[in-house]
Amino acid sequence: MLSTEERLCRRDKVVTAAIRAGYAWAAFDAEKDAWQELARMAGVVMNACGPAQGPRTSSTLISSLSRPLRQMAPGLFEDDPVGDLTVCSPDTSDDGVQLSDDVFEYGCEHIVDLLEGEAGYRHNGWMPSWAWMRAEMVENRAFQTLDQGTTDQEYTAHRRFVIENPAGVRQRLAADFSDVRGDKRQVRYGLIPPERTFEGAFWWPCPVCRWPMRVQDTEVHCQYAPHNAFYYIRAARQRGTPMLQPRDGAVPRQPKTQRFRSEGPDQTVCVEEGVWRYIVVPGISEVRLFDRLARLDSRGVEVDLWPSKDTYDLTVRIPALGWMKHLDLKDVTHAKHLAERIAAKPPAAPTLVIPDHRGEAQRRKLDDLLNPRHRYEVIMADDVLKEVRRRLRKVKNA
Template sequence: MESRMTLSSDDLQYHRRVLISAAVRAGYAHTCRYEEPAARREIARMTGVVMSVCGPGRGPNTPTTLIEALHHPLARIAPSLFSDSHMGSLTVLDAGELSDDVYAEGCEDIVELLSGGVDPARRWLPTWAWMHGEMVEREAFQLINEGASEQEYTAHRYFVVKQPAGGERQLAEVFSQAAGMRKSVRYVPIPADQVFRGKWWWPCPVCQWPMHVDGGEVRCRFPLHNAAYFVRADSAKGRPLLQRRDGGVPRQPAARPFHREGPNRSMCVETAVWRHIVISGVSEIYLFERLEALQPRGVEVELWPGKDRYDLLIRVPATSWELRIDVKDYASAVSLADRLRRKPPAARTIVIPDYRGEAQRDELAELLPNLTVLLVSEVVKAVKAELRKAGRR
């Protein structure tokens, strides 16, 4: 891979995203190779993409060797492409199935490998495997953006984050009451791998999206939500119960009945919407609600002003203090910094969830010296400090 060292930083990052995208697509195709006739052809096509990125004589050169390589960290395929990024530790396949890392991290670096509507795999590939996050968001809310007021847009987005799954009739009723609109993002039947014995499903206690079921294990596919359980018993009413995998004893989410048909059919937002809208929205709404609770003390806060021009506008009128923030939830600081350089944010303060940690905050601050980078908890502390200042006046 020595020849890759001559690539510019932008080209290096683009080649890395292409490799990750091809690996994710090939990995997904491998998982459905018996059901989807075009899957093996897709693996062959993605092998060609990987070979092109790696260069002559480097990297997997057959579909079989590519699939074998996807069971190991991607850095083994192209070490130089991942020399400045922890994304090289991404393992796409685990025992022949997609790893949770794909949902948690791989989705962040998806790019369109074939544009202009000529990608034949779009007929059967899930949108998250070929559509990057900004495109997912644009498509999801396209139906309501035209003609919707700012208040309607905020209500709709809030609804999607707070209600990513449920009974079809209940979702429609709640949406009509909460958002006051008829059009919503697309909800689909809960997939089979998120249903226990065809009868039950569990919402993640953090994001409320149906958790993945693997035999007697249940977990949210976003590992940082720290929601992983064993199915431990049937209650007297025949409802299965969960036990935390780490042995903790806090109350666990209750099983919900799965309805395959009828007005109460069990539905959820598509995986792409969950990954790119719901997960980030959880942190945005959490911070909004924390600050909204401080309104009696003199805080003003707006969520997604200007139809999501940025995420939060926070004011303390008594001191004329104001803060505009964008909440970002990325596994890779390098990938996030690259995206923010290519598309500078309207807000000059970037906020990351506490579970991303001080290390990522400091790394982003170094990569983005013209922006302020804070943890969610640091924003709350800053607002409370401003309120104390206002109280001393």
């Protein structure tokens, strides 16, 4: 019988291999090495599932990708919510397949390095970094060489710039970044991928994360489902420019249509997918909470964003009271998986903050999973504001 640690290790190998196989299958017609990748991932799945378990060939692995993962390896997923993940879904634009949005929402949370030690293999140029690199690896690769020898303030300015400007016109991004950082060492931006443009001439940023949304026939949506950005392209145009229509009343107002240019000074670019998923998406909640706290500055609050180059997400202080709190924001789909990550790698901050959009139910569940075994305070983002305001009233009444 497998120990819990071994089962989780094998589970994450199956999740990662299935996602990589799904990417290879979706790119099969365009990438000559896709079948080799599928064969490698079939071997990983067979090894992780154990004797006489799971798909036995590349072809059976492919057929399994359109079904929940728990059907592939029941013993590894049990009551685990990631077992509901279906890796591939039909691509309505060309009768092919594509990675499901669930892959980007919570499948990415389980990515592990499967082929460590195979020099050069991972860097084959077509397998995206998020499909084989953990979140901290993507972050380190994005910022390490760019921020060596820089101050905390320069690191924070660089990271915030990327979160707030994940896409745009290359020349303008370079100029704006130079104004912020005073130099040109910047996270790499590449041309917006074809599947995120319409008619090779237009693109739309997600209204939440501002990264280019995926275009499929007449549908446009952000692949990170919690952003709730799903639109249809209108049949009628405004002065020759295509316009969007929200799927329903809960979807944010349609973003402005942007021109796409592949060459010249107005070339339109975006950060790579791994940087978007692992730096931009979680960073939105961190920046949002920082800004809400920073607005209390005139009342005696001091707040630092990613102090000591991301040792903490936030540090908030009220000097008049001698009070300080370190915060670590955790925007993860399932509380059970978040508890696993915390147990494996305890955060530096004793206070864990759950973004408000995850809801009180997730906070309570995480608190139950972590305590009393681990001594963490688990609160919502709104709770941080409430506590700071309550303490400010003490300063005022003193």
